[in-house]
Amino acid sequence: MTTKGRGTRAGTAAALVLALAGTSMEPAAAQQAQGNADDRVEVNAFTPTTVREILAPFGNAVAIADRKTPEGRPFVEASFGQLRVNMFxxxxxxxxxxQCQGLYMLAFWPKPAERNPQNLAQAAGDFNRLYEFSKAGVSVAGEPFVARYLISDFGVKRGTLRREVTNFVVLAQRFNQEVVSPPAQ
Incomplete structure (x- = not known):
């Protein structure tokens, strides 16, 4: 499967995530979001269980799998269509x-054969300047990635964390479109 095909499916997944998360800023949507009691539940630490609870309202739009690092540390892999987000x-x-207080979200793509490594690194650097709240780059293996770090030091609401995940999925889709497989010029 080509990277471009992944981008199309990830775009569809991102649109679905946006719809599920209710990202509209209209007053009616804001009132509805305030009425969701689950969004107001406090998250005081990140674990596989709390991440599953954060992702639960996305329903079938996300596939969740528990994984372990080579060192045996647990992490969660959330797939939004073809976009995989690893949550450490x-x-x-x-x-x-x-009692983990941080959640590191990471999305990465296979090394694009059609891209010059220097141009890819430059595009990731440009992306970093546009979206300062995330980190984009190219791994030593040539795999482009985008990451974001969340904290819960003194607690954070589930609804806020869902919005953070939604924003990250949209950001990752944008990274795919602008950096990994931009349209031919």
Whole structure:
């Protein structure tokens, strides 16, 4: 499957995520969001369970899988169509893996054969300047990636975290379109 095909499906998934998350800024949508009691539940630590709870309202728009790093640390892989977002638990106190205060979201793509590595790195750098709240780059293996870090040091609402995930999915789709497989010129 080509990267371009992935982008189309990821775009559809991103649109679906936006629709599910209710990102409209209209007053009626804002009132409806305020009425969702689950959105007001406080998240005080990131674990596979809390991430699943954050993602639950996305329903079939996201496939969730529990994974482990080579060192045995758990992480969650959330697939929005063809877009995979790995969610790593960070800032965990020693011997307290259920008290992690950070969540590192990472989306990456296979090395695009049709792209010059220097041009790809430059495009990722340009993307960083446009979207300062995230980090985009190219791994040593030549794989383009985009990442974002969330914290829950003193608690954060589930609804806020859902919006963060939605924003990240949209950002990753934009990265795919602008950096990984931009339209031919």
């Amino acid at each position: 638990f960070t800032a965990c106190p020693p011997n307290q893996p259920d």
